[in-house]
Amino acid sequence: MSNIIYPTTNFTATEQLTIDRGEGVYVYDSNGKQYLEGLAGLWCTSLGYGNRELIDTASEQMGKLAYSHMFGGKTHRVGQELAERLREMVPVENAKVFFGNSGSDANDTHIKLLHYYFAAIGKPQKRKIIARERSYHGVTVAAASLTGLPVNQTNFDLPVEALGILRTDAPHYYRGALPGESEAQFVERITNNLEQLILREAPETIAAFIAEPITGASGVIVPPAGYYEKVQAILNKYDILFWADEVITGFGRTGHDFGSTTVGIESPALMTLAKQLSSAYMPISASVIRGDLYEAMIEPSNKLGVFGHGYTYSGHPVACAVALKVMEIYQRDNIFERAAKMGDYLQRRLAEFRDHPLVGEVRGRGLIGAVELVADKATGKAFVDGSVGAFAQRACERHGLILRAVAGSSLAFCPPLIITEAQIDEMIEKFGKALADTQDFVSR
Ligand code: PLP
Numbered sequence: 001m002s003n004i005i006y007p008t009t010n011f012t013a014t015e016q017l018t019i020d021r022g023e024g025v026y027v028y029d030s031n032g033k034q035y036l037e038g039l040a041g042l043w044c045t046s047l048g049y050g051n052r053e054l055i056d057t058a059s060e061q062m063g064k065l066a067y068s069h070m071f072g073g074k075t076h077r078v079g080q081e082l083a084e085r086l087r088e089m090v091p092v093e094n095a096k097v098f099f100g101n102s103g104s105d106a107n108d109t110h111i112k113l114l115h116y117y118f119a120a121i122g123k124p125q126k127r128k129i130i131a132r133e134r135s136y137h138g139v140t141v142a143a144a145s146l147t148g149l150p151v152n153q154t155n156f157d158l159p160v161e162a163l164g165i166l167r168t169d170a171p172h173y174y175r176g177a178l179p180g181e182s183e184a185q186f187v188e189r190i191t192n193n194l195e196q197l198i199l200r201e202a203p204e205t206i207a208a209f210i211a212e213p214i215t216g217a218s219g220v221i222v223p224p225a226g227y228y229e230k231v232q233a234i235l236n237k238y239d240i241l242f243w244a245d246e247v248i249t250g251f252g253r254t255g256h257d258f259g260s261t262t263v264g265i266e267s268p269a270l271m272t273l274a275k276q277l278s279s280a281y282m283p284i285s286a287s288v289i290r291g292d293l294y295e296a297m298i299e300p301s302n303k304l305g306v307f308g309h310g311y312t313y314s315g316h317p318v319a320c321a322v323a324l325k326v327m328e329i330y331q332r333d334n335i336f337e338r339a340a341k342m343g344d345y346l347q348r349r350l351a352e353f354r355d356h357p358l359v360g361e362v363r364g365r366g367l368i369g370a371v372e373l374v375a376d377k378a379t380g381k382a383f384v385d386g387s388v389g390a391f392a393q394r395a396c397e398r399h400g401l402i403l404r405a406v407a408g409s410s411l412a413f414c415p416p417l418i419i420t421e422a423q424i425d426e427m428i429e430k431f432g433k434a435l436a437d438t439q440d441f442v443s444r
Pocket of ligand 1: 105
């Protein structure tokens, strides 16, 4: 019996797959069995495993300056350079960057930045945040309060009431539409709900609206056309900031540089980055804000005093050096353009499963997708629990493919951005076999 407390684990579960090493898009277990990593770890190893340039960069930076920090009048070159590089890349005007260690802590940082900013401009009551159902923003106490999944809140007394998190609809047409409702009518109804929520709560008390441009961990939800256009118009009308959580969708995942670009979100005021920021070779995140928010915060006349926040490892030089190298590789090797091409191919291949009797919906954009398994194809009736999804995930593993069952019975695909067409074919073939096994299991 292991003495480890495994995260996000049913404490009564016993099975563990021990991953030992990785190379390219493949990982190997402790018995030497090869698996195609169809989820890039946890949606993060964009450049795959064993990248020599990243390994050498980390090692050289450790040799040169293993640790320093960016507090109280100190800074370091790689941190500065990475911030500068991100500022050039992100669609946030005059971006300013605060470094952290994970997507969750970067979202916590954003909440504090929002509180501080609105206090600085004399609107301290403007601090509620609108988050959506079926969203995932992390698991720290504050980030889990933003998250719209009961599993991350039940047992923990979340959301924290004082944070004033407001909840609005997920743009999930397949699961959220009323009978007979068209996509356009669905968008009209849920954005109208959003506006009513804002009016009920009073716009002057609401700071921001947080959204994953394409929702990842809770089922890969691609909003219907027109959704973000309407949301942005409403937020602009009531002076509420758009906060894009790009922890999964950032850096070429959805067919463009950022998910915001893919879905037409214009210049978000806040953006959260992590995961592919370093291709997961080192833990690092970035809370990015619009320059004018920062300017207001540093205005001495606001008399707020120090922004009392920061982690020991904020801007860790080894993580910064690795992330900087990742940005260089993304640009030098045209990784986003390649990923966009491979993304189109993946979506075409995934679409082949649409007619399968177990498949309710195939969703995705670029190199992220999901195949949702259902109990009844005609009505879309979901399975009563996650056991079919869990079986399918294990069946994939038996065939040498790692995927993740999310939101019950959706199998999520999110391979490294360096995947080739032949490897996508291999992934699809293995998934097809696992799906056949799953059908046998369901009809038993
Ligand atoms: N935000 C989004 C959209 C995520 O998908 C995740 C993690 O999957 C997080 C935040 C939290 O990031 P982390 O697990 O690094 O804390």
